[in-house]
Amino acid sequence: MPNANAEAQRRWRQRQKEKKQEELVQAVAPAGVFRKPFFEVFTPDDQVGSQYCQALELTGIAAPLFEDDRGPEAFTLDDLQDHNPFGEDSSTSLGRAEVMIGCLIKAAQGLADEVNAYKRTEIKARLAEVEASDLSDPAKKKAALKEAARLNKMLDQLDKQVRWTFPAWKVTG
Template identity: 40%
Template sequence: MAKTSAEYQRAYRQRKAELAKRAGDPTDKVATQPFSEFLPNDGNWPVIEEVLDCVGVTPPAFDSDTDDQWQEQWGEPYRASIGRAERMVGAFLDAASGLASAIARYKRQEIDRAIADLEVSDLNDAASRKAALSQMMRLNQVREQLDRQVRWTLPQWKTTGDSK
């Protein structure tokens, strides 16, 4: 069975993406200083260390230009400390997204529990019924707020393509 033009295009894009991934980052060809030497002198590094320390995360050490966690089966070239730092950004973003989702699920669960408690409470007099309905409306608004997505703007940290 012959491929459609869309299938040819999809295969071409996949091959192109795989070649770009294997080629590495074009800035690797022009860098003269290892990232591990640059980072301690960067004015932002102490802030990063402090922020991580404040939440109980031990800041990573970049005392040598190595990447001991790199694995060949990833299909990416070994890029030393800069490759490790770039993967860390991705890991931190994934961890932050997962933690934010867990927090939102927890809060929704607690809101649903509080609403259920209000629904079965004694609402015989008008004042308590009015207060319970008001509280339920407020809790529903908070739950709706938790359904929204948040966008953070980050500087581009990965580059692709050939620097020829």
């Protein structure tokens, strides 16, 4: 007689495998739902006064407008003859917008990392200056300790992660 526990475990694993395969099939973007091209809904006239364009222009970046239904591969600066890193569902203006969202988030994260590293370096340099200063005078020692506490508080703030919320822009079937 086979071990009932082993057989039950085998059936459970098979069900989990089937469930995972179903989820993969459903993870594909729903075809036929988004019929009207994105650029027709978010017209260039709408884009010019939008928060999207204003935010980029404040940083000195000319906002790319959605004027037709071309996907991100038509706008990339890299030669993509051999592969498409954007995925099959990104060949439209909607796909381009979704790729842009991801890229802008990555760019913001990369810039935040660089600013964080710079500020840490500078704060640690100021802490080293405070430690190397003459602390024989009680007034100077008190001021130096206060400055060191302030700088350490700044370092503690840089240790934290921040979270920004966005409306969902990705959907699956």
